[in-house]
Amino acid sequence: MKKKYLFGPIILALVLFAGVVFVPVSWLVKLVPADRLAESATSLEPNMFQGTYLQSEMLKRSTYVPIYGSSELSRWDPFHPSNYFETNDATFTPYLIGKGGMTSIIHDVNFATHAAQLKNKQMVIIVSPQWFVKHGTDEQHFAPNYSSLQAYQLPFNKEVNEQVKRKLMQRLMTYNAVKNDPILYQLYDAYLNDKKVMFNTLSVPAKAYISILEKKDLYFTLLKDKPTNRHQSGEVKDKSWEELKAQADSYGEKRTQHSKFYIDDKVYNHKKHYIKSMEGKNKGHSYAESPEYGDFQLMLDILKEAKAKPLFVIIPVNGAYYDYTGFTEKGRQDYYTRIKKQINDSDFTYADYSDHEYDPYFMRDTIHIGWKGWVYLDEDMQKFLEKH
Template sequence: MKKKYLFGPIILALVLFTGVVFIPESWLAKLIPADRLEESAISMEPNMFQGTYLQSEMLKSSTYVPIYGSSELSRWDPFHPSNYFETNDAAFTPYLIGKGGMTSIIHDLNFATHAKQLKNKQMVIIVSPQWFVKNGTDEQHFSPNYSSLQAYQLPFNKEVDEQVKRKLMQRLQQYDAVKNDTILSQLYNAYLNDKKVMFHALSVPAKAYISILKKKDMYFTILMDKPTNRYQSDEVKDKTWEELRAQAATYGEERTQHSRFYIDDRVYKHRNDYIKSMEGKNKRHSYAESLEYDDFQLMLDILKESDAKPLFVIIPVNGAYYDYTGFPKKGRQDYYSRIKKQISDSDFTYADYSDHEYDPYFMRDTIHIGWKGWVYLNEDLQKFLE
């Protein structure tokens, strides 16, 4: 009798697991709420970035304009694109894809996964100077943000140029999250070293795992909590761009009364000790040389081959704060020049805000665009889409 009690739950668990894994994706798609895609436009859910279903649905629709970036997307205020365009009844909806620590390499993998859907797709890509540290993205920022599903799909992706795909796989292999995944790392090694027998053998468990991860993505999409709008305000409705810039300046001034460098009071108060400790500490720093430029070039190559229509947004640094830390102006200007050249050489468009380093209330803290900066971005996005 004891054996029956022992094996009963195990058998039941196996039956349930089999049902969960092998239920057709088409059945699961029917269970997804009709408004889930609209909700996910502002959800900022990591599972959405690391999955494929919702992004694929978004890219099929002309309603959504994806905005790719990092932590600045979660800095909400009335001038944030999601609030501004919703409040003004725009014909499109910004779809936010990014969180803190997401840099070129994460977006490269994402763009490669959806390459077939990017043709003629208009999008915005916010590029931050802080990505361009000497050694590129570190493990601490890569591991929580990269998509295992997208990484497993990469060797089987026939939409990306072969040389670009190989460079991306070689770059991914430098991270422990990939190296410590035995099947994935061996799959990459077999592919890169043209070991066809080994690659085909490893493809069986790899594709089985892809199937499991895709089902996981579908279940997340079904069960994800309904998000609330992060910021709703109609105070930016029906204003000219000049009126909005003046309004944003006033809004920023009210929130920087007790800080230096035009930093949001709440941020300054929270990080006051750190800011004080940074005086003169960055005298030897520069964004002129970085592995990130190679990662960024992979992004440009993928988008170019896919016939995507991106608008790159070149974010400045907070000039007053960077001067305070001793960060050389040359190390900043060299970055602006180099990144603009890379974008231009790929025949893409960019909005250049590098001359706003000392523009009060353009940045909301030491590194994030906000307030007046959002107004400039909204205006350029509107012109780009028109």
């Protein structure tokens, strides 16, 4: 009798698994709620970044303007693009794609996945200096953000330049998240070394796994996102840019009365002891040299070939705090110069905020744009979209 009780749950689990795997995609798509795409525009849920369905649907619609970035996107206040453009009844909706730890390499794979949909697509890409650390993105930041689905799709992608695709695959193979996936790693190795028989053999389980991951993506799409705590406010409605900057100054001043370096009081109070311990600790640090520049170039190459229309946003650091830690101004300026040259050489447009390092209330803390910084971005974003 015990064996019957044992096999019952196993058989049920296998039946359920088979049901999940073999349910037609077309059935699942029909179950996606009509408001799911609009809801996901501000959800900042990793399942959306690591999948493909919602982004594909977003890219089909001219009413959405994607903003790619990292942790700054979750720094909500009334001046945040999601609130500003919604409050002012814009003809478009910002669609946020990014979270802490997402750097060029993560966005590269994402752009490669959607390359066929990027032609003439207007977008905003926020580039952060802290991406460009000496050794590049580490495993701790790569692994939670990397998309297994997008990585498996890459060798079969016909939309990306062959040389760029190979460089991207070689870069991905340096991370343990890829090394520890035997099918993916060997698939890449076979592709890069022209082992056709091996590649064709591995393609069978790889494509089967892609199918499972695509179903998983759709199942997650059916789930309702957790509500965001974003700051929705009408106080930025129908204001001139100068009025908004003055308003942001006042807003920031009220929230930095008990901190140094114009850091948000809540952030400062939470990290006060850490900040005190950082005095002079970053002597000799620089953003001048990093593997990230190569990763960023791959992004530029993918977008250029896809004929996308990006506006790059060059975020500064909190200059007063960086001086306090001993991080040299030259180590920052070398970064600003190099990143602008890369963007210029690719004939793309950028908004340069590097001269706002010491501008009060431009940054919310030591590295994240906020308050007045958002106002500048809103204005530049509006001008860019009108021009293009």
